[in-house]
Amino acid sequence: MQWLKSSTKFMMTVLLLGSVVVVGGTLRDYHFNSNEFMLDNEIKVSRRLDDQPFKRIVASAERELPAAQYLPLNDSNKLRVDGKWEIIKIHNTTKEVLFDITRVEDKQMKIIVELQMIGTSLVRIDGDKGLEFDISLLHESGKTIALFRSIDGTYEVIEARRFVEKKTVLAQSDKSAEKKLMEESGFEDNRAQLAPQQMISQKQGVQIDQDFELVLERALDPNASKEVLRGSDALAGSASLSGGNIENLKVVLFRGTDKEKSLEIGFAQVNDGGQFNFEDGGEVVSGILTNNGREGFRIRIATGSFAGAMLNFVTEAEFEKIRELEEKAAFDKLAQQEEYVEPIEELATEVSQEDESVGREKYDAYEQEQLEKQEAEAEEKEVIETEEEMAHKAQTSGFNFMSGKPQSPARSIASEK
The missing domain is CATH 1.20.5 (Single alpha-helices involved in coiled-coils or other helix-helix interfaces)
Structure with missing residues (x-):
């Protein structure tokens, strides 16, 4: 009898739970198929996935975040980026300046770093994996660069300029007797104390009365093309004249084409007549440096892979002036046509x-x-x-x-x- 009562309770419980499940399913189907939502007066707005907060990078110096410049990893861009740079300013997007070479307290500091391009618009500082920055801007002259990275909820921005070591090369005699005579007479010491302008002016055939930071303005390589190359899309390059000699010359011609070629000269002593020698692919190559205006120089390569090439270098100020004149000439021509x-x-x-x-x-x-x-x-x-x-x-x-x-x-x- 007790067993019958227990069985009856169990069956009633099962039936009750089953009815609840059936009613619940019926209500769910009713709400799913109902069109009552069309009668609602309240509009409910849900946020899209792409409306969620995220970090934006915009190409405006006035915005909070820096812009990223697209620079693919290739030999041309590595030639422009790799090397020594001097940091001139470090700040963040909250306008907090950590270092500025123009400030009195920072003028005596000199921060020289080695940049290495390791990816698209990505560089590494001094080989440290913890110091990897994106390239915000690389000037077409290859003389200035801006880097940034995300850190502590803000962006750290580094501005730098190409660093050129100052070297003074003094003429040395192959004859020991002559060298001894120079030391005894004090001529060598006096010469070392001369101003760079006085030493440089002793060269014949080319006038270099001061040190120059130069950018490649145009070039001609007749063996590859009869057209003069101009503009950052076709060429890139820079060089320094320090102590009357060529330093850190980097040139890329026919950028982005199957004719692309590069040339790099770490140091070349300029002799009388502007003649100089350097190594290119294990071969000793000769060239000639001549004046080309007050703030310009022309380099002619006589042998090697750049044989016959002419490279026109100018100062950054002269480069900007040439660009302004060309833009004005183009504008005047257009205005004249319309007139x-x-x-x-x-x-x-x-x-x-x-x-x-x-x-x-x-x-x-x-x-x-x-x-x-x-x-x-x-x-x-x-x-x-x-x-x-x-x-x-x-x-x-x-x-x-x-x-x-x-x-x-x-x-x-x-x-x-």
Whole structure:
């Protein structure tokens, strides 16, 4: 009996739970298939996934975050980035300046770092994996660069310029006796104390009266192309003239094409006449340095992979000046073309009107000529008709026009019969 009661309770519990499940499923289906949501007065807005907060990088110096410049990893860009750089400013996006070479307290500090390009728009400082930065801006001259990275909820920004070591190369005699004589006379010491301008001016054939930081403005490689290369899309390069010698020359021509080629000269002593030698691919190559204006120099490569090439270098100030002049010339040319559009149209209208006037005069003259001709023909016809009428009348009236003698009408009629 007790067992029967327990079984009955169990069955009732199972049936009750089953009915709850069935009712719950029915309600769920009802709400799922219901169209009552169309009668709601309240509009519910849900956020999209792409509306969620995230870090943005925008190309504006006035925004909170720095811009990222796209620079693929290739030999051309590595040549422009790799090497020593001097840090001139360190700050973050909260405008907190950590280092600035223009500040009095930072002027005596000199921070030189080694940059290595390791990926697309990515560099590593001094080989430290913990100091990897994105490239925000690399100037087309290759002289300045801006880097950034995310740190502590903000962005650390580093601005740097290409570092060029100052070297002074003194002429050395191969003869020990001459060297000893120079040391005893104090000539070598005095020479070392001379200003760089005084030492540099001793070179013949080329005038280098100071140190220069140069950028490649244009180039010509006749063995590869007859066209002059200009603009950052076609070439890139920089060089320094320190102590009258060439240092840290880096050049890339035909950028982004199958003709792309590069040249790098760490140091080359410039001799009299501007002649210098350097190694290129294990081969000793010669070249000539000449003046090209007050703030420009031209390098001609005589041998090697760049044989026959001419490279024009100018200072950054001169480079900007050339760009401004070219932009102004292009603008003036465009303005001149627009200015002469209206005069040309007016001239065309005048010519058209003149042609129309000339044509009208010719037409009027032709019409007058035709009219006079028609009048002359009409007068001539009228005269002929008048003479024939007179002859007929004369014949009918007894006067012979041909003989000039009068005759009777009867005879005249008889003769006609």
